[in-house]
Amino acid sequence: xxxxxxxxxxxxxxxxxxxxxxxxxxxxxxxxxxxxxxxxxxxxxxxxxxxxxxxxxxxxxxxxxxxxxxxxxxxxxxxxxxxxxxxxxxxxxxxxxxxxxxxxxxxxxxxxxxxxxxxxxxxxxxxxxxxxxxxxxxxxxxxx
Numbered sequence: 001x002x003x004x005x006x007x008x009x010x011x012x013x014x015x016x017x018x019x020x021x022x023x024x025x026x027x028x029x030x031x032x033x034x035x036x037x038x039x040x041x042x043x044x045x046x047x048x049x050x051x052x053x054x055x056x057x058x059x060x061x062x063x064x065x066x067x068x069x070x071x072x073x074x075x076x077x078x079x080x081x082x083x084x085x086x087x088x089x090x091x092x093x094x095x096x097x098x099x100x101x102x103x104x105x106x107x108x109x110x111x112x113x114x115x116x117x118x119x120x121x122x123x124x125x126x127x128x129x130x131x132x133x134x135x136x137x138x139x140x141x142x143x144x
Contacts (some may be wrong), residue, residue: 013131015116016123018085023114023125023137026063029080030096030127030135033065036077037098039099042068044077045097048089053081059089069097086117090143102133115142 027097029046037044049064050057062082063069067075090113104110108131119142124126126140 010056012120012123018083019087019114019116019123019125022083022085022087023127025080026059026114026127027079027114027135027137029063029065030098030129032078033096034098034102034133034135036065036067038102040067041100042071042073043097043099045069045095045105047095049079052076052081053069055095058092058094059094059114060087060092087114088117088119088139089114098133104129104131107131113140113143114136119143 021080033044044065044067046063046065047055048057048059048061049055052062052064055064055066059064060082063080065077067073067077094112096110099105110129112127113124114127122139122141124140124142126138128136128138
């Protein structure tokens with residue numbers, strides 16, 4: 001009887017930890033890009049990348065940080081590999097850019113939601129990038 005109750009809770013615990021780890025990795029990549037923009041004095045973007053060298057594809061394939069995108073000194077600063085877990089991202093692909101002053105290049109708040117396939121209850125995460133460049137993660141309900 002106790003095993004019947006404990007196994008689903010333990011499974012949910014493991015899934016939540018996997019999701020939190022992946023969300024933290026995405027947050028860290030945005031913080032890295034913001035720091036590099038401030039340090040280098042150029043725009044730095046984080047974008048989904050299918051090949052680890054150019055922007056394109058979707059977040060599930062991995063992502064990269066690029067300094068001076070579309071400029072003469074465009075440089076891939078770091079590559080993040082895709083996770084072994086099956087995550088869903090909304091939007092599936094996008095770019096988050098930081099200006100040389102650390103502010104978001106979008107000029108408005110950006111959001112990326114992520115969840116494991118088969119998401120239930122409050123097992124999703126929302127990554128927020130504020131206009132000021134501040135990055136945060138919060139737990140949210142799975143979309144219905």
